[in-house]
Amino acid sequence: MSQITPEVIASHGIKPDEYTKILEILGRAPNLTELGIFSVMWSEHCSYKSSKKWLKTLPTKAPWVICGPGENAGVIDIGDGQAIIFKMESHNHPSFIEPYQGAATGVGGILRDVFTMGARPIANMNALRFGDPSHPKTRHLVAGVIAGIGGYGNCVGVPTVGGETNFHASYNGNILVNAMTVGLADKDKIFYSAAAGIGNPVVYVGSKTGRDGIHGATMASAEFSEDSEEKRPTVQVGDPFTEKLLIEACLELMNTDAIVAIQDMGAAGLTSSSFEMASKGGLGIEMDLDAVPMREEGMSAYEIMLSESQERMLMVIKPGREDLARSVFEKWELDFAIVGTLTDSGRMVLKRHGEVVADLPIDPLALASPEYDRPWVAPAKQPVIEAKDVPAHCPADALKQLLACPDLASRRWIWQQYDHMVMGDTVQRPGGDAAVVRIHGTEKAVAITTDVTPRYVLADPYEGGRQAVAEAYRNLSAVGALPLAVTDNLNFGNPEKPEIMGQIVESIRGMGQACRELDFPVVSGNVSLYNETQGNAILPTPAIGGVGLMDDVSKSATVAFKQAGSAIVLIGETKGWLGSSLYLRELCGREEGAPPPVALHRERRAGELVRQLIGDGQILACHDVSDGGLLVAVAEMAMASDARIGAQLDAPSTLPLHAWCFGEDQGRYVLEVFEDDLVSVLEEAQNHDTTARVIGKTGGHVISVGGRAVPIDELVDANEGWMPAFMGSEMAQH
Amino acid sequence: MKAAVIVFPGSNCDRDVAVALEASLGTKPLMVWHRDTQLPDLDLIVVPGGFSYGDYLRCGAMAAHSPIMREVKAKADAGTRVLGICNGFQILTESGLLPGVLMRNRNLKFICKDVFLRVENDRTDFCRYYRSGDVVRFPIAHAEGNYFVEPHAFREMEDNGQIAFRYCDRNGRVSDASNPNGSLSGVAGVYNAKKTVLGLMPHPERLAEDLLGGSDGKLMFDSLVEALS
Numbered sequence: 001m002s003q004i005t006p007e008v009i010a011s012h013g014i015k016p017d018e019y020t021k022i023l024e025i026l027g028r029a030p031n032l033t034e035l036g037i038f039s040v041m042w043s044e045h046c047s048y049k050s051s052k053k054w055l056k057t058l059p060t061k062a063p064w065v066i067c068g069p070g071e072n073a074g075v076i077d078i079g080d081g082q083a084i085i086f087k088m089e090s091h092n093h094p095s096f097i098e099p100y101q102g103a104a105t106g107v108g109g110i111l112r113d114v115f116t117m118g119a120r121p122i123a124n125m126n127a128l129r130f131g132d133p134s135h136p137k138t139r140h141l142v143a144g145v146i147a148g149i150g151g152y153g154n155c156v157g158v159p160t161v162g163g164e165t166n167f168h169a170s171y172n173g174n175i176l177v178n179a180m181t182v183g184l185a186d187k188d189k190i191f192y193s194a195a196a197g198i199g200n201p202v203v204y205v206g207s208k209t210g211r212d213g214i215h216g217a218t219m220a221s222a223e224f225s226e227d228s229e230e231k232r233p234t235v236q237v238g239d240p241f242t243e244k245l246l247i248e249a250c251l252e253l254m255n256t257d258a259i260v261a262i263q264d265m266g267a268a269g270l271t272s273s274s275f276e277m278a279s280k281g282g283l284g285i286e287m288d289l290d291a292v293p294m295r296e297e298g299m300s301a302y303e304i305m306l307s308e309s310q311e312r313m314l315m316v317i318k319p320g321r322e323d324l325a326r327s328v329f330e331k332w333e334l335d336f337a338i339v340g341t342l343t344d345s346g347r348m349v350l351k352r353h354g355e356v357v358a359d360l361p362i363d364p365l366a367l368a369s370p371e372y373d374r375p376w377v378a379p380a381k382q383p384v385i386e387a388k389d390v391p392a393h394c395p396a397d398a399l400k401q402l403l404a405c406p407d408l409a410s411r412r413w414i415w416q417q418y419d420h421m422v423m424g425d426t427v428q429r430p431g432g433d434a435a436v437v438r439i440h441g442t443e444k445a446v447a448i449t450t451d452v453t454p455r456y457v458l459a460d461p462y463e464g465g466r467q468a469v470a471e472a473y474r475n476l477s478a479v480g481a482l483p484l485a486v487t488d489n490l491n492f493g494n495p496e497k498p499e500i501m502g503q504i505v506e507s508i509r510g511m512g513q514a515c516r517e518l519d520f521p522v523v524s525g526n527v528s529l530y531n532e533t534q535g536n537a538i539l540p541t542p543a544i545g546g547v548g549l550m551d552d553v554s555k556s557a558t559v560a561f562k563q564a565g566s567a568i569v570l571i572g573e574t575k576g577w578l579g580s581s582l583y584l585r586e587l588c589g590r591e592e593g594a595p596p597p598v599a600l601h602r603e604r605r606a607g608e609l610v611r612q613l614i615g616d617g618q619i620l621a622c623h624d625v626s627d628g629g630l631l632v633a634v635a636e637m638a639m640a641s642d643a644r645i646g647a648q649l650d651a652p653s654t655l656p657l658h659a660w661c662f663g664e665d666q667g668r669y670v671l672e673v674f675e676d677d678l679v680s681v682l683e684e685a686q687n688h689d690t691t692a693r694v695i696g697k698t699g700g701h702v703i704s705v706g707g708r709a710v711p712i713d714e715l716v717d718a719n720e721g722w723m724p725a726f727m728g729s730e731m732a733q734h
Numbered sequence: 735m736k737a738a739v740i741v742f743p744g745s746n747c748d749r750d751v752a753v754a755l756e757a758s759l760g761t762k763p764l765m766v767w768h769r770d771t772q773l774p775d776l777d778l779i780v781v782p783g784g785f786s787y788g789d790y791l792r793c794g795a796m797a798a799h800s801p802i803m804r805e806v807k808a809k810a811d812a813g814t815r816v817l818g819i820c821n822g823f824q825i826l827t828e829s830g831l832l833p834g835v836l837m838r839n840r841n842l843k844f845i846c847k848d849v850f851l852r853v854e855n856d857r858t859d860f861c862r863y864y865r866s867g868d869v870v871r872f873p874i875a876h877a878e879g880n881y882f883v884e885p886h887a888f889r890e891m892e893d894n895g896q897i898a899f900r901y902c903d904r905n906g907r908v909s910d911a912s913n914p915n916g917s918l919s920g921v922a923g924v925y926n927a928k929k930t931v932l933g934l935m936p937h938p939e940r941l942a943e944d945l946l947g948g949s950d951g952k953l954m955f956d957s958l959v960e961a962l963s
Contacts, residue, residue, distance in 0.1 A: 155785045241743075332743065
């Protein structure tokens with residue numbers, strides 16, 4: 001057994017004070033296997049030691065929340081005895097090192113978090129951030145990540161229905177790959193991870209254990225340096241076919257009464273799954289590692305416990321149900337092995353070749369992981385930028401330029417590589433405000449969106465946190481869905497730096513406030529810190545995955561203009577806010593200024609109004625106003641219409657034209673309203689105490705404003721052209 | 735009409751096609767597991783889309799040698815209608831039930847989108863509700879749909895009316911620009927010599943309901959029900 005030297009301790013990412021705590025807990029020095037187990041259990045990735053204190057402040061309850069954070073995924077009630085189970089999780093570090101496998105296994109991991117709880121996955125989403133398009137690695141990373149997400153999801157047969165993608169130089173050395181899965185379960189058939197029943201068998205199912213991914217969780221908890229390439233062996237390799245078998249086998253067994261508890265083996269593999277199940281059940285486990293199905297010979301206890309081989313699950317089975325369980329996994333040609341027994345000792349006892357190789361108390365490891373109250377400073381407030389201090393460009397030219405910029409260009413090149421229709425329930429495909437997926441066999445649907453505007457969060461983490469939640473709320477409302485709950489994926493730099501910690505603290509405060517005021521609780525989430533390379537941190541990126549519900553899917557609203565001669569109505573107030581806007585960045589080369597503030601009470605009223613109008617069938621099309629402002633939103637509605645229906649807009653004289661067109665004021669929607677319904681729509685807005693203004697008419701095949709006009713065909717070419725040209729392929733056809 | 739859907743462990747469009755069949759037929763099709771060796775009396779066998787056995791090497795190559803495919807071949811030889819969609823088409827070519835091969839798409843990427851197809855032969859049990867020359871919209875979702883067959887075999891297939899569908903634009907024009915994957919002559923689907931077996935890469939079951947964006951695909955299932963009931 002190797003000597004435990006300060007170097008060995010440091011190479012496991014364990015700080016000297018943490019090692020002192022280990023000595024206290026054990027009353028002796030750990031052996032190497034035990035040290036390895038401590039290191040993954042106490043890694044930032046598994047323990048949330050820097051963020052725990054602040055995550056506790058997020059609202060997590062509502063009458064429809066069945067299970068909040070703490071389990072594999074969050075669970076909400078959607079009526080009729082059904083539940084939606086969902087979560088978003090990062091796979092940032094591995095995806096940078098090996099983009100295809102990193103992204104693929106990210107999808108595999110989040111799928112397992114959801115079907116572990118008894119849900120059949122019905123939709124995948126993602127939130128991706130890449131570096132500057134001109135950075136030499138960006139194209140390679142984009143190609144690999146998109147192919148990896150598609151390669152996994154397409155094979156498993158779960159539709160990837162949407163997401164978001166941004167480019168910014170701050171992600172040059174740390175891309176973000178956040179994957180989200182939404183699943184459907186019967187409310188009375190939800191499975192949890194707490195072990196129960198002393199003497200019950202602990203069962204391992206799925207793929208064999210290999211030497212891949214050892215110390216992935218530890219890697220994901222440190223900054224990148226120049227030698228990150230050498231960490232390639234810590235990246236796992238995905239096998240989506242086995243995942244498909246695992247989904248079917250688990251769901252089949254879940255239809256019997258055999259399973260007491262179940263937990264997937266994700267980060268830190270067998271270690272975290274076994275400790276978590278034992279800790280939640282207040283029990284101990286005795287495990288014989290010789291029984292673990294292994295891919296390679298001669299694996300040590302250390303390697304078995306720390307392997308992050310994919311597509312594996314750990315279960316506690318009812319006594320007498322072993323044969324039934326075995327037959328199901330044999331049908332699906334998956335490994336099945338009884339590897340241990342539950343004990344009342346509260347200890348994890350591991351044996352290899354007949355000898356005890358680790359004997360650790362469970363709760364001190366699982367529960368007493370360090371919790372830090374790291375010092376933080378709130379960033380200085382940025383000045384509000386007045387429209388008169390921002391140059392006015394021709395609106396038509398500016399519109400075209402914005403629609404072709406990397407952050408607004410069409411993502412068709414991406415989502416055409418994802419099977420977004422398999423399972424036959426995708427009612428709104430990628431490209432709209434939110435994906436709409438029917439609940440199979442019913443008239444109900446879930447709407448799903450992922451949102452955050454990192455440049456706002458950088459400029460003001462508190463406002464940016466509020467805005468991310470509000471935008472998710474808005475996107476769900478824009479298709480007609482009632483927003484129910486969110487999952488969050490908090491991506492930041494090194495929390496040991498007070499200014500980064502300040503971003504974390506302030507954005508969580510903002511998110512929490514918005515979630516509370518919008519009745520939109522957080523039910524699951526994931527934190528990814530240390531997204532820095534050579535001291536350069538990413539833009540703070542707390543991604544929000546929002547889920548909403550529709551009772552009648554046939555009523556969902558879409559973005560596309562439907563006919564000429566309709567009124568275009570703008571909901572919400574426009575002040576022409578240009579600080580931290582895309583206009584300011586793309587046309588003026590300035591990344592600065594206070595971001596647009598969110599008025600949550602108005603946000604809520606506007607959402608209620610829009611949902612009611614959609615439910616009553618009073619509008620023809622609906623689109624929220626976000627990046628790029630009003631003119632971009634209107635252009636997107638025109639570009640989405642098959643007939644390329646245009647719009648004539650009447651700008652008010654009270655605001656500078658460029659501020660009206662491109663200001664990113666929050667809480668706004670653009671509606672297309674049939675002339676005959678206009679009076680009642682405006683009345684309804686008044687009843688909701690919400691500003692609504694007719695700003696123009698649909699018709700023609702151009703967007704015209706302020707005496708300038710631009711053909712929609714030109715806008716489509718600009719918008720569709722960027723990504724295929726960047727990735728060096730033929731233009732995506734539509 | 736009695737219909738069955740073959741289920742491989744990696745099939746993932748089995749439910750989708752069962753839903754579409756049931757909507758046209760009124761009853762659920764029989765779902766048959768890949769390890770079964772016997773099929774009852776049937777009018778239609780569907781080999782659905784997906785990734786039959788993971789398909790990491792050559793799509794459909796392993797499935798072609800599965801226990802159930804021996805029985806499917808026997809039934810097909812006896813005249814039972816067989817429809818292979820996407821991975822099902824790949825399996826039928828690998829099994830020798832249909833001529834030709836399906837190679838990687840020419841852009842080497844998975845492509846999922848709606849395409850327009852021109853109906854090339856309406857005098858079959860699969861297409862009696864279409865008219866030759868009709869333009870229909872079905873989705874594709876594949877990485878290996880680039881159809882190829884030897885030139886002399888292709889000429890025979892054309893002469894024999896074995897080309898079922900070609901990729902085209904919305905006006906029915908077949909050109910390189912309307913060809914999503916590089917298929918020979920824009921071929922999207924082919925029949926066997928007797929027109930009792932159809933394989934196609936596009937998914938009729940995915941646009942068989944207006945709520946999902948269109949119902950051109952429903953006519954194929956309606957045709958089969960009409961012809962085989």
